[in-house]
Amino acid sequence: MSPARRAALPPGPVLVTGATGGVGVPLVLQLAKRGHHLVLSGRDRARLDQLSEQVRERGGSAVVRPADLRDATQVQQLVEQVLAADGVPAAVISLAGHSIHRPLADSLDRPHDLERLTGTNLLGPARLILGLLGPMGERGSGVVIAVTSATARIPNPGWAAYGASKAGLDAWLRAIRPEAARTGVRIAIIELPLVATAMAAPTYGSAPRGALSPEQAAALVLRALDRPLTLVSPAWARTGAVLSQAVPALAAHTTGIAGAWVTRLSRREVRR
Numbered sequence: 682m683s684p685a686r687r688a689a690l691p692p693g694p695v696l697v698t699g700a701t702g703g704v705g706v707p708l709v710l711q712l713a714k715r716g717h718h719l720v721l722s723g724r725d726r727a728r729l730d731q732l733s734e735q736v737r738e739r740g741g742s743a744v745v746r747p748a749d750l751r752d753a754t755q756v757q758q759l760v761e762q763v764l765a766a767d768g769v770p771a772a773v774i775s776l777a778g779h780s781i782h783r784p785l786a787d788s789l790d791r792p793h794d795l796e797r798l799t800g801t802n803l804l805g806p807a808r809l810i811l812g813l814l815g816p817m818g819e820r821g822s823g824v825v826i827a828v829t830s831a832t833a834r835i836p837n838p839g840w841a842a843y844g845a846s847k848a849g850l851d852a853w854l855r856a857i858r859p860e861a862a863r864t865g866v867r868i869a870i871i872e873l874p875l876v877a878t879a880m881a882a883p884t885y886g887s888a889p890r891g892a893l894s895p896e897q898a899a900a901l902v903l904r905a906l907d908r909p910l911t912l913v914s915p916a917w918a919r920t921g922a923v924l925s926q927a928v929p930a931l932a933a934h935t936t937g938i939a940g941a942w943v944t945r946l947s948r949r950e951v952r953r
C-alpha cells in the first residue's frame with residue numbers, strides 16, 4: 682500500500698513484542714523503513730541489540746526493552762519504562778508467542794504446559810495491553826494488533842494448550858474491543874496460518890509445504906496496521922471456526938484427519 686493511502690498513526694512509538702522472532706525480524710525491518718520509532722521487546726537482550734543495530738543501519742530508530750512475558754513484574758516494568766521513556770505507543774504489536782505440540786497421552790502429567798503457554802500467549806500480552814490501553818485511550822487514538830493462530834478457534838488435536846492460550850487471548854480481545862474502540866483505540870486480531878519459522882520447525886520441519894514465509898506473515902501484520910481491519914484470517918480458518926460451532930462432532934473428526942495430513946505432507950517436503 683502506498684504511504685499516502687495508509688491509515689495515519691498518532692505520534693508515539695511502535696512497540697513490538699516477539700521482535701526477535703521469525704516473523705518479528707522482517708516486520709521490524711519494514712517498520713524501520715517507514716520511519717517509526719520502535720520499542721523492541723523479547724527476552725534475549727543480545728538478539729534485541731543486534732536487531733536495533735540493523736534498524737539503525739536502515740536509518741530507523743529503536744530502543745530495546747527486554748522482558749519475559751511470563752513474569753508479571755517484568756511486564757509491569759516494561760509498561761512503566763515505555764510510558765516514562767518512550768511515550769504512549771501509537772501502536773502495540775503483540776507478536777511474541779510460544780507453542781508446544783503434544784498429544785493428550787503425553788500431556789497427562791504436564792499441566793505446566795498450560796501454565797507456560799497461557800503465561801506467554803495470554804496473561805503476558807493481556808497485562809501489557811491493559812497497562813497501555815489506559816494512556817492510549819486518554820490520548821484517544823492508537824492501534825493494538827495481536828497475533829493469534831488460524832487454529833485458535835478450531836479445536837486442533839495435539840495443540841490443545843497452545844490453542845487454549847491463543848483462543849483465550851482472542852476471546853478477551855473480542856470482548857474488550859468495543860469499549861477500547863469507544864476510546865479511539867482499534868484492536869485487530871491476526872490469525873496466522875503456518876509460517877516457516879523456528880516455531881514451526883520442530884513439528885513441520887524448516888521448509889513446510891504451504892507455509893507462509895516470515896516476510897508474508899509480516900506483510901499481514903502491516904496490512905492490519907495500515908487498514909481499519911479488526912480481523913485478518915484465512916478464509917479456511919473463518920469457515921473452520923463456524924463449522925466447529927455449527928457441527929462440532931463432524932468438525933472435530935475432520936480437523937483431526939486434516940491436521941495429521943498437513944503434518945505428514947509438510948514433513949515429506951523436508952525429507953526431500
Ligand SMILES: NC(=O)c1ccc[n+]([C@@H]2O[C@H](COP(=O)([O-])OP(=O)(O)OC[C@H]3O[C@@H](n4cnc5c(N)ncnc54)[C@H](OP(=O)(O)O)[C@@H]3O)[C@@H](O)[C@H]2O)c1
Pocket residue numbers: 698699700701702703704705722723724725726728748749750751775776777778779780801828829830831872873874875876877878879880881
Ligand atoms: N510460526 C507459525 O507457524 C505460527 C502460526 C500461527 C501463529 N503464530 C504466531 O505468530 C507469532 C510469531 O511467531 P514466530 O513464528 O515468529 O515465532 P518464533 O520465531 O518462535 O519467535 C517467537 C518470539 O516470541 C518471543 N518470546 C517467546 N517467549 C517469550 C516470553 N516468555 N517472553 C517474551 N517474549 C517471548 C521470542 O523472543 P525471545 O526468545 O527473545 O524471548 C521471539 O521473538 C507467535 O505469536 C505465534 O504464536 C506462528
